[in-house]
Amino acid sequence: MALPIYASPLERIWYWTYRVICALIxxxxxxxxxxxxxxxxxxxxxxxxxxxxxxxxxxxxSLRWYDRLLTFGMQNPDAPRDAAWWGDVWRNSAWxxxxxxxxxxGFFSTILATVLGTxxxxxxxxxxxPFRKPIMAILISPMIxxxxxxxxxxxxFYSATGLAGSYVGIILAHATLGxxxxxxxxxxxxxxxxxxxxxxxxxxxxxxxxxxxxxQLPLIMPGVISGALFAFVTSFDEVVxxxxxxxxxxxxxxxxxxxxxxxxxxxxxxxxxxxxxxxxIALLTAVELxxxxxxxLRGVSPA
Amino acid sequence: xxxxxxxxxxxARQQRLETADGTPLKSALARASRxxxxxxxxxxxxxALFIIVTFVLPIGQMLLRSVNNTQFSDNMPALVxxxxxxxxxxxxxxxxFAALVSDLRNGAAQRTVGSxxxxxxxxxxxxxxxxxxxxxxxxxxxxxxxxxxxxxxSDWAREDIWAAMRGASQAYTANFxxxxxxxxxxxxxxxxxxxxxxxVYVQLFLRTFMLSGVIxxxxxxxxxxxxxxxxxxxxxxxxxxxILVLLPFWTSLLVRTTSWIVLLQGQGVVNNVLVALGVIGDxxxxxxxxxxxxTIIAMTHVLLPFMILPLYSVMKTxxxxxxxxxxxxxATSWTTFRRIYLPQTIPGIGAGSILVFILAxxxxxxxxxxxGATGQLISxxxxxxxxxxxNWSLAAALAALLLGAVLLLYWVYDRLVGIDNMKLG
Numbered sequence: 001m002a003l004p005i006y007a008s009p010l011e012r013i014w015y016w017t018y019r020v021i022c023a024l025i026x027x028x029x030x031x032x033x034x035x036x037x038x039x040x041x042x043x044x045x046x047x048x049x050x051x052x053x054x055x056x057x058x059x060x061x062s063l064r065w066y067d068r069l070l071t072f073g074m075q076n077p078d079a080p081r082d083a084a085w086w087g088d089v090w091r092n093s094a095w096x097x098x099x100x101x102x103x104x105x106g107f108f109s110t111i112l113a114t115v116l117g118t119x120x121x122x123x124x125x126x127x128x129x130p131f132r133k134p135i136m137a138i139l140i141s142p143m144i145x146x147x148x149x150x151x152x153x154x155x156x157f158y159s160a161t162g163l164a165g166s167y168v169g170i171i172l173a174h175a176t177l178g179x180x181x182x183x184x185x186x187x188x189x190x191x192x193x194x195x196x197x198x199x200x201x202x203x204x205x206x207x208x209x210x211x212x213x214x215x216q217l218p219l220i221m222p223g224v225i226s227g228a229l230f231a232f233v234t235s236f237d238e239v240v241x242x243x244x245x246x247x248x249x250x251x252x253x254x255x256x257x258x259x260x261x262x263x264x265x266x267x268x269x270x271x272x273x274x275x276x277x278x279x280x281i282a283l284l285t286a287v288e289l290x291x292x293x294x295x296x297l298r299g300v301s302p303a
Numbered sequence: 304x305x306x307x308x309x310x311x312x313x314x315a316r317q318q319r320l321e322t323a324d325g326t327p328l329k330s331a332l333a334r335a336s337r338x339x340x341x342x343x344x345x346x347x348x349x350x351a352l353f354i355i356v357t358f359v360l361p362i363g364q365m366l367l368r369s370v371n372n373t374q375f376s377d378n379m380p381a382l383v384x385x386x387x388x389x390x391x392x393x394x395x396x397x398x399x400f401a402a403l404v405s406d407l408r409n410g411a412a413q414r415t416v417g418s419x420x421x422x423x424x425x426x427x428x429x430x431x432x433x434x435x436x437x438x439x440x441x442x443x444x445x446x447x448x449x450x451x452x453x454x455x456x457s458d459w460a461r462e463d464i465w466a467a468m469r470g471a472s473q474a475y476t477a478n479f480x481x482x483x484x485x486x487x488x489x490x491x492x493x494x495x496x497x498x499x500x501x502x503v504y505v506q507l508f509l510r511t512f513m514l515s516g517v518i519x520x521x522x523x524x525x526x527x528x529x530x531x532x533x534x535x536x537x538x539x540x541x542x543x544x545x546i547l548v549l550l551p552f553w554t555s556l557l558v559r560t561t562s563w564i565v566l567l568q569g570q571g572v573v574n575n576v577l578v579a580l581g582v583i584g585d586x587x588x589x590x591x592x593x594x595x596x597x598t599i600i601a602m603t604h605v606l607l608p609f610m611i612l613p614l615y616s617v618m619k620t621x622x623x624x625x626x627x628x629x630x631x632x633x634a635t636s637w638t639t640f641r642r643i644y645l646p647q648t649i650p651g652i653g654a655g656s657i658l659v660f661i662l663a664x665x666x667x668x669x670x671x672x673x674x675g676a677t678g679q680l681i682s683x684x685x686x687x688x689x690x691x692x693x694n695w696s697l698a699a700a701l702a703a704l705l706l707g708a709v710l711l712l713y714w715v716y717d718r719l720v721g722i723d724n725m726k727l728g
Contacts, residue, residue, distance in 0.1 A: 011636055022532045025525050026547045032562040032604060033554055035572060039565060047565045048575050116350040123346030128339040133717070135347060140722050142358055144713050146665020148682040149362065149702045152689055156368060157361035176357045179350065237555045240667055244689070257557045261672055265564065273558040280553040284546070287553075 033277055040065055040270035047267065065271040069095045072268065095272065098251040105167065105252065106235040109174035113231040116175070117182030118224050122212075124183070125190040136183075143180035150177070151244040158245050165247030173241045178231025185230060189223025189294060222294035226287045233283060362706070369479050369699035374422040375471035378415040379406040386472040391492070395465055400448040403459075404441055411438035425694055426467035426478065426487070428501075433458050466490050479700035504684070504701065511681045511705075514598060515663035521603045522610040522659050523652065530614035530651070535623070552608040560672050563601040567591040567673070593675030601669045606662055610655040613720075617651030654720040661712050665705065681705050 003015050043062040044050050052060025071077035073094030079085050089096055123129055124136060142150065154173050155164070163169035193216065201211035217224075239254035246255070253272065260269045320328040376383050381402035389399070410416030420434030437455050444451040452459045470478060470488065481487055481494060485502040489495045496502065529548070533541045551559065566572045574588045583589065591597060621644070629639040667682035674683070681701060688698035716722070 014636075018528060018532075022528050025529050026544065028525070028604065029551050029607060030547045032559060032566055033551060036558070036562045036565060046570070047568065048570055048572055116353055120347045120350035123343040126339070126343040126346075128336065129343040129347070130340050133722075135351060136722055137713070137717060138359070139347075139350060139354055141713070142354070144661055144709060145362070146667070146682055146705060146709060148665065148667045148685050149365075149706050150358065152685060152698060152702055153358075153361035153363075153365040155689065156365050156695075160364075172357050176354060179354065233553065233555075237557065239557065254555065254557050257561070258668075258672075261557070261561060261564065265561075269561055270565065273555075273561050276555045276558050280555065280558075281550065284549055284553045288546075288549075 036270045037274050037277065040267060040274040042267055042270075045267055047265075047270070065267045068266075068268045069093070069271055073097070094251065095253070095256060095268075098253045098256040101250060102236055102252040102254075105170050105174060106232050108167075109171045109178060109235045110228050110232040112171065112175040113178035113182050114224060114228040117179045117227060117231075118186050121183050121186035121190060122216075125187050125193075139183055140180045142176050147177075147238075147240045151241045154241060155244045164245050165250065167250070169245055170242060170250065173245065174235035174238055175231075177238060177241070178234045181230035181234060182224075182227035185227035186220065186223050189220045192294075193220060219297055222290040222297065226290045229283055229287055233280070365699050366703050366706075368696055369703050370477060371474055372422060372471070372476060372479070372696045373474045374418045375468070376474045378410055378413075378419050379403075379468075379472070381405050382468065383472040386469050391469060395449075397447060397449055400452055400459075401446070404444055404448045404452065407434070407438040407441040410434075411441055421693070422471050423464065423467050425482070425697065426470065427461075427463055430458070430464060430467075433464070462490055479696040480704075482697055483700040483704055504681075507679075507681055507684055508704070511664055514595065514602075514678075514680065515660050518599055518602050518606060518663045519610075519656050519660045521599070522607050523656060525603070526607055526610035526614055526655065527648075527652075530611045530618055533611070533615050534618035534621070548608050548611050551604065552612075556605060556668055559605055560601055560669050563597070563604065563673060564592065567597055567600065592673050593678070595674070595678045597673035597675065598670045598678030598680075601673050602663060602666060605669060606659045609658050609662060613654040613658065614648065614651040617648055617654070621647045650720070654716070657712055657716045657719070661709055661716070664709060664712075 003012065007015065038053065038061075039047060039049070041061040041063065042050065042053065043060055043064065050060055054060075070089050070093050074088050074092050076085070076088055079088070120139065124132060124139075129135075150173075154169075158164040158169045163172070197215055197219075198211055201215045202208075206214065237254055239252075239258050242250070242252050242255050243258070246252075253276075257269055257272060260266065322328055322331045382399070385399045385402045395403075406419075407416060410419055416434050416438040417431070420431035423434065424431040433456055437452065437459070440455055444455070458464060466488075470476060478488065482497070483504050485497045485505045486494050487497050533544055533548070536544065564571075568574075569588050569590070569592075571592075573591060574583075577583045578585050578588065591600065625643050625647070626639050629643045630636070634642070664680070665682055666680055667686060670678050670680045671683050671686070674680070682705070685698050685701050685705070688694045688701070
């Protein structure tokens with residue numbers, strides 16, 4: 001979109017104004033995420049840049065809020081930091097416990113969503129699939145229906161079936177919320193899958209199961225993994241359903257953050273937020289690499 | 304032409320087409336295709352079953368609760384029977400009061416009277432204590448019960464309470480939907496507006512639609528130029544810039560909301576920068592949070608990627624040659640944009656706008672944290688009734704209305720865009 005030679009002065013002015021506008025919008029998108037990173041190293045309990053931070057004085061920065069993440073909820077936070085202290089962190093620190101819960105719930109709900117979603121996507125992408133559109137609409141709907149409605153429905157359902165306050169209940173709910181992402185990514189990958197490869201495999205004597213695992217799955221794997229990552233992030237970031245159906249002791253990272261923000265927001269929240277931003281950068285990189293790999297497998301290379 | 308057999312002979316030969324085992328080809332093909340269909344269905348079945356059990360059924364059950372409330376009818380059997388035997392218009396007689404007293408005695412013994420009082424309290428505010436206080440003394444009451452009850456509390460003669468009890472004696476009721484649209488029944492059963500101080504929900508629905516519309520519009524205004532830039536830059540550069548769009552998309556919603564709290568609060572970064580620049584005085588700090596402005600700013604940021612991505616995927620397919628042709632035919636750049644480029648982006652505008660609008664309507668977390676009192680949406684009211692006021696049937700009715708609006712838009716989205724075309728990143 002280079003500026004053509006024949007552009008009038010007005011068009012030249014617009015060309016640069018347009019770029020400036022776009023730059024401002026990009027800043028709007030990214031700045032709020034980046035701004036919390038330096039603030040989480042604030043030595044003072046404020047949410048703004050202190051004079052010392054602005055003058056890049058090392059005294060203005062500290063790791064105290066990260067330290068607080070570990071010590072909060074511990075039995076003996078002031079004990080010498082030996083193996084026993086770390087054991088105390090692992091068992092009692094509120095944020096570590098929340099992280100453990102989040103990982104457990106995220107892991108199992110991702111497995112469930114990915115397996116069920118991938119199998120269903122295989123069926124949905126077949127040409128013979130009857131009632132394709134309405135079934136697809138129902139399977140995608142957990143993404144569209146407002147989360148508060150899902151949470152309300154699950155609250156009543158789990159109270160009636162005794163799943164309230166159980167890990168199984170949260171895992172099932174999070175799997176439901178992650179499934180649309182798996183379906184969307186895997187069906188998109190399957191669209192680029194050459195079905196004649198399956199016929200070739202059958203021709204060479206492979207049964208349907210063998211040809212799936214040996215031929216189809218390796219080729220659609222990038223899509224499956226990025227769907228799984230989406231499902232994991234959905235579960236890892238979900239707070240409303242947890243608030244409604246989880247038991248009192250089932251803290252997760254988002255729930256702990258939610259409570260922290262509502263009750264008394266401390267810079268510890270910014271430390272957690274920074275860790276989560278780093279995590280999301282890692283996940284984004286993973287998905288981007290998978291996308292490129294998928295394109296390479298399909299023989300579409302970016303220009 | 305003549306060597307192609309036509310007429311009866313050909314038909315007969317076609318009918319004789321058979322597979323190796325002698326079954327007619329037509330039925331063999333039909334069977335094969337049926338088997339294919341079943342196989343495809345069998346692959347989808349486990350997930351469909353899963354979604355039905357963990358998603359469709361719970362929501363259906365909740366919707367049932369919006370029209371079905373047995374808090375009163377289950378716990379006041381004698382009075383329910385009296386209402387069934389005596390049509391509306393008959394004033395409560397001694398038998399009715401006797402039934403009331405016997406139900407209150409049972410209610411006090413089984414501790415259900417609180418839930419009965421709560422149910423009537425929804426219809427006639429301030430009556431819950433009437434039930435609980437009377438039930439405590441119900442055991443000592445002697446016939447004639449009418450006088451005895453009126454002596455305990457003269458409110459038992461109130462017509463509106465008896466009308467509310469008659470209404471609540473039916474398990475199935477539309478009253479919660481009436482309440483959700485600020486309506487109620489008067490003594491004669493006509494639907495009238497609620498008292499002015501109770502009229503909140505219509506306004507709240509309107510505010511939800513209005514704020515979602517504003518957020519969608521801002522997202523479109525901000526997303527359009529960015530999507531256009533991404534679609535027209537060389538792929539290497541645009542991939543790099545795309546990260547700036549995708550990173551917020553992948554970042555936790557709570558993290559993004561937290562950072563807006565940090566930025567927008569009175570002593571926050573935005574106000575500090577403005578004060579340092581001398582744009583505003585130290586005493587004139589802007590109230591950017593805990594009001595509608597906070598909700599709009601934070602939600603625009605959260606939903607912007609959902610606008611940019613569909614716009615981008617449509618814009619990428621628009622060939623630049625049309626615009627060049629228009630220019631070479633003498634159109635100004637503005638005319639080219641308005642008459643050639645813009646119409647081609649309409650599918651993307653539609654897809655992005657509906658998606659953002661749907662998601663904005665149901666938002667809960669961000670308004671709850673940065674919205675204050677004026678920036679709350681309908682979801683927050685549903686949560687309030689679920690967790691604080693415990694009027695679950697009203698929460699369900701509000702949720703049903705919101706769900707109806709969302710599903711309607713979802714259907715429109717499906718017709719316009721097709722859900723199979725939804726893309727993520």
